Amino acid sequence: MIICAGNNETFNFAQPMGVGLIQTAMNLTRLCLFDKPEFLLFVGSAGSYGDLDIFEIVESKTASNIELAFLSNDAYTPLDNVVTTNTTNKKDIVINSSNYISTNATLTKNFLKFGVGAENMEFFAVLQIAKEFNIPAGGVFCITNYTNESAHEDFLKNHEKAKELLSEHVKKRIEELTKK
Numbered sequence: 001m002i003i004c005a006g007n008n009e010t011f012n013f014a015q016p017m018g019v020g021l022i023q024t025a026m027n028l029t030r031l032c033l034f035d036k037p038e039f040l041l042f043v044g045s046a047g048s049y050g051d052l053d054i055f056e057i058v059e060s061k062t063a064s065n066i067e068l069a070f071l072s073n074d075a076y077t078p079l080d081n082v083v084t085t086n087t088t089n090k091k092d093i094v095i096n097s098s099n100y101i102s103t104n105a106t107l108t109k110n111f112l113k114f115g116v117g118a119e120n121m122e123f124f125a126v127l128q129i130a131k132e133f134n135i136p137a138g139g140v141f142c143i144t145n146y147t148n149e150s151a152h153e154d155f156l157k158n159h160e161k162a163k164e165l166l167s168e169h170v171k172k173r174i175e176e177l178t179k180k
Contacts, residue, residue: 001037002170003028005044005122008159011167014043017122020099021065024125032133040137042126043170045144045162046095046118047102047151049111052143054158057169061085061138062092063124064116068102071110083127085137093117095139097124101155105148118143140173142166 005024006016017027031037052058062084069075086092094116102108102119111117123139130137142162145154 001039002041002043003126004042009044009163011043011163011170013167013170017126020121021097021125022099024122025129028126028129032129032135036133037135040126040130040135041170042123042137042139043166044120044122044139044141045155045159045166046120046141047145047147047155048118048143049096049102049108049116049147050105051112052093052117054143054145054154055162055165056143057165058093058095058118058141058143059138060092060095060123060141061127062094063127063139064094064096064114065098065124066096066111066114066116067098068100068104068107071107083124083131085127085130091115095120095123095141097121101151102147103149103151105146108147119147140166140170142169 002014003017004014017024064082096116096119142165144158144162145151
């Protein structure tokens with residue numbers, strides 16, 4: 001099953017789950033309880049912490065939930081803040097999730113030290129629910145912006161093209177898989 005966030009980030013081939021960690025967790029849990037999918041593929045946009053380029057397509061099976069306060073030693077968590085469905089030795093670009101969009105480029109570059117390359121509001125919840133229900137899962141993202149002071153404006157400017165690129169990429173990958 002292919003899923004996406006919702007609101008203005010929808011695709012004709014994907015089921016919307018909601019925006020942010022909470023809506024996604026609630027709606028995806030409900031879906032899994034009543035009609036458990038065999039596989040989950042999340043499709044969405046992401047902001048780059050600096051190493052990934054605008055309109056670059058990223059596939060990942062690893063997500064984190066690291067808040068900015070952690071990077072400046074102003075917070076800690078007793079919870080596991082990284083989840084993966086990656087069963088191979090292939091190194092993933094970690095996608096960080098928070099209910100906030102980062103706008104401090106100096107601070108967010110510190111994510112790169114932990115192997116975290118981009119942020120998407122929903123992906124951590126998707127993988128956490130998938131792991132709980134023992135469902136193989138992954139994500140495909142298109143970079144729309146950098147995590148800097150113009151993050152929102154750049155996201156708005158690049159969002160439609162990113163959705164087109166994601167649609168093309170997913171359709172191409174489906175064709176590749178169905179040929180096997």
